[in-house]
């Protein structure tokens with residue numbers, strides 16, 4: 174087994190009722206009983222006493238095998254090609270609406286099939302092209318553009334964006350014209366047109382933000398929005414594509430049903446007291462791309478009035494030494510916009526003379542404490558006995574993280590555990606066996622969502638690992654920007670899947686490789702090693718060790734160090750422009766204009782590329798784009814608007830949003 178082998182496992186344990194045949198070299202059956210010795214870390218005798226059985230398990234190939242979800246990976250063209258080949262011949266029911274094969278009016282299965290020149294979905298949609306179905310920020314928000322030709326055979330220009338909003342409780346969708354859309358099992362139809370094929374709303378579940386007393390701002394997507402293979406020009410046939418594609422019938426809602434609340438969108442502050450738009454910061458007029466004059470507005474602009482009711486304006490008292498206070502970021506150079514405005518995050522604030530303002534919210538699984546004066550939240554896992562990552566836990570994790578993302582007062586988050594000696598025991602094994610396929614789908618979506626959200630968070634993330642952290646627990650730590658571990662040698666961390674007889678999904682592996690390097694990851698994965706804290710530090714799996722009692726303080730200090738970086742936490746960053754589909758930095762603190770965004774470890778100016786890409790995509794309004802990295806450049810493969818559109822779009826967002 175090589176660590177770079179394809180994600181499909183060589184074998185997986187199966188139960189006798191499983192219809193999938195696999196090499197059953199998994200957990201051994203207890204002698205004579207027919208029962209599986211499971212969980213595998215238990216002694217056989219204990220398992221035998223319980224007579225435990227291992228039923229069918231979810232296969233990791235349910236994770237879309239071609240969807241190279243790691244934003245740090247290389248070019249994806251090969252993966253997309255695999256997608257296309259693999260999806261050819263798939264039943265249409267299994268294809269997502271964005272699949273080329275689905276981009277045709279209903280009832281005309283062959284006409285307009287994508288891949289045929291001039292018709293159907295195109296890689297790079299722009300005004301005037303045949304239309305496309307475009308995913309929005311998540312399954313709850315789909316921007317729809319009608320496709321191809323109308324029923325009379327006339328070419329149809331892309332229609333104005335239509336937003337459809339699902340009502341999960343009624344299993345139906347409402348478009349922005351107030352009409353209910355019916356489902357046909359493959360996608361949504363409106364007037365006989367396939368207009369979208371997004372994920373099935375989950376009628377059994379209430380909107381996420383209304384769960385567990387979280388309050389919040391309406392339904393939010395649980396699924397990863399931008400890693401689906403189908404979003405990158407291929408068709409994702411995977412059962413568990415992170416976007417949640419997969420069809421399924423949608424019930425028609427009764428007419429006259431009340432409208433669901435508008436979906437909250439990432440990066441947009443939750444509804445609250447309406448904040449007046451700054452009159453000084455209206456969008457700039459479009460600038461000709463050929464103009465030799467800088468397209469950026471003069472800087473500095475007059476300061477905005479305070480825009481958050483929580484955040485007082487910075488004090489006007491001069492620094493006693495006459496210089497700019499060191500905690501305040503100097504104004505960006507001309508041509509560089511304070512993207513904190515674009516990203517909706519509060520600028521760094523000076524230390525408050527008042528007692529620290531703290532807020533806390535909690536659910537069954539996680540306690541979140543936000544120190545508003547520092548802009549730092551602590552998420553404490555509190556799901557005894559071992560903080561296993563159950564579906565509920567993962568859901569609450571995503572909700573908590575998203576709440577913090579949307580909280581302008583929060584710029585960094587420390588992840589730690591409230592359970593003694595355990596950071597997290599990893600994925601909850603009981604979620605992976607003896608459940609329905611739908612449950613597995615939901616569970617794995619949540620696992621991926623957790624990873625995507627954490628990885629692509631634009632907050633600084635620090636893991637304060639105060640206990641053992643096997644497998645999925647290790648993944649959480651790996652996904653953070655920085656890892657500090659309690660120096661107790663009894664605490665261990667690693668991807669130990671091989672010891673359980675299972676294979677870490679490829680995106681676990683990728684994340685691991687990114688942190689410890691190829692060879693260490695390879696041998697560690699092959700052996701399923703759990704590294705005691707000192708060894709984990711030696712191999713670079715954790716960044717530093719500290720005595721347990723100092724863990725919190727050290728994590729806070731590291732966080733402050735990170736938040737002091739320009740750009741991190743949303744103070745300012747480079748403006749990026751798009752040329753020929755590639756994004757190029759046009760300047761930023763410490764960043765040379767014209768330099769490409771570097772790819773790989775380290776990142777630029779304190780930003781890792783994954784995070785940068787998300788921020789830039791958000792600023793450019795192309796969150797739905799696939800993001801690719803190649804060599805030392807990074808860009809959007811697909812729908813990134815051309816430069817003349819992108820730059821003014823960025824400016825207007827930065828200046829006026």
Ligand SMILES: CCCCCCC/C=C/C(=O)SCCNC(=O)CCNC(=O)[C@H](O)C(C)(C)COP(=O)(O)OP(=O)(O)OC[C@H]1O[C@@H](n2cnc3c(N)ncnc32)[C@H](O)[C@@H]1OP(=O)(O)O
Nearest residue numbers: 185230231233559561598599600601602603641643644645
């Ligand atoms: C088929 C393909 C699937 C591919 C998936 C690949 C990706 C998988 C990722 C994963 O994360 S798999 C999970 C891996 N996790 C582990 O291997 C952890 C195993 N657990 C331990 O090593 C220990 O339990 C511990 C975390 C070090 C804690 O040890 P401690 O002695 O303090 O407690 P225990 O008595 O062992 O356990 C207490 C209690 O908790 C239950 N439990 C432990 N881990 C899990 C878990 N991951 N999921 C669910 N439940 C878990 C354990 O069974 C005990 O239960 P009870 O006996 O009290 O009922």
